[in-house]
Amino acid sequence: DTGVSQDPRHKITKRGQNVTFRCDPISEHNRLYWYRQTLGQGPEFLTYFQNEAQLEKSRLLSDRFSAERPKGSFSTLEIQRTEQGDSAMYLCASSLVAGLSTDTQYFGPGTRLTVL
């Protein structure tokens, strides 16, 4: 199996611009997660999908953030009107939930966003 992939790996943008990131999960994984990681911190949960349904959004996810997983496969995370505080690493993870056993999340390499 190929792992979780994310594109782009790096993004530099000017304040006020919109950006979109893509995540391709491990094939047949039904859950997909987005996390944000700032320097010196652990990843913080943003949102997750079960197939194409977005089931939970963190309070960290302001109205400027939107995520989609249109066909239950890849996902996009869009940030509108970026602010300098949005500068961070955005990590995607996927997992397979089957039956009653818990899932293990496998992470992608992340997209590092720098807002100037």
Add this chain to the structure above:
Amino acid sequence: AQKVTQAQTEISVVEKEDVTLDCVYETRDTTYYLFWYKQPPSGELVFLIRRNSFDEQNEISGRYSWNFQKSTSSFNFTITASQVVDSAVYFCALKRTYKYIFGTGTRLKVLA
């Protein structure tokens, strides 16, 4: 409250030394899962181990071993005979329902 504390911000050791990374967690759940991940400079979090709250057996995988103690709410990670390739940031995480709660990580530097 759910919380994971990794008090060691950075540890430096010389190659072949043993090193233990500490993880203390807080949860009111009776069923929970704990994880360790490695984050090398490339940025990708690499899964190392998962442990559920009902299994307190220690685990060994090659040079890695984990000590889970519910009585002290700790899940410590030991690397035996460290190598330069072990240099990375290591995260401990607590899983509650669907999401992970991560600690702030411990940066391990293994010097040749």
